[in-house]
Amino acid sequence: MSTEREERGGRQSTHEPERTEQPGLAAIPRPPEGDYEWVYLWHWPIRAMHWVAAVAIVALVVTGFYIGAPYFMTTGEPANHYLMGWMRFIHFAAAGLLVATGIVRVYWLFVGNKFESWRALFPFRREDWVNMWKIVKHYMMVGDEEPEYMGHNPIQQISYTGLYAVTVVMVLTGFAMYGQANPDGFFYAAFSWVNGLLGGVQYTRLVHHVLTWVFLIFIPIHVYLTIRAELTESTGTVSSMVSGGRFLPRDQEFVDEE
């Protein structure tokens, strides 16, 4: 078992986890004792695109809601302070960044390891659907059994792929609106079909606006679950998006190991 992990580039670590007494955190389950090994899961393009996309999405939500309904104002001539102009500029610049991260992600679906590839986008196996229910119960703290995955578990697979799908719709509706400013331009020619499909540009705007809430709802849940995993599993979930690897108990079985 460990040999295969080591082949993937995992470094070994044989120390036992520190068990310092932390007031207030006493009830938090500790990771199982034993040997841990560092397993490399996420290559740098995936980690880079994750953080660039995170910054871009926050900028898009903040500026997008401002474009839709300006929630603060300033005094003076609009042409001088150019507030809405800057908001729109930041929105479009962040949109460009987001598209760039999308291109990296699509490329990595075909060259990445098994945790990053298109095979990990969706729980294709029946076993994963059975595990999904166990994991839901575990998240709700009513189930004792938690099937362990080294990469993304089935709930993560479905929710991240769902977010990718929403992002695609945001990009299409965004560029469809963007193209309206210049009917002779590339974006009008390339994306106007979206307006036709949705029944007019006002519906394109509506879809773009409503789907922004998906990100607004996703972000706190994602951050909560990540920090929860960090505290309850202590395998380095948060730092794995920086370093690329997690510390995994050497004697633990993982569903997606083979």
Ligand code: HEM
């Ligand atoms: C996560 C991605 C995105 C989010 C959360 C987001 C959010 C928003 C929101 C909330 C609005 C205001 C809608 C309204 O109520 O009128 C908006 C407007 C707009 N967005 Fe996005 N957006 C995203 C991606 C994009 C992309 C990729 C583009 C492509 C260029 C884009 C272009 C636009 C345009 C053109 C407008 C209208 C601007 C205007 O009327 O001046 N958006 N966006």
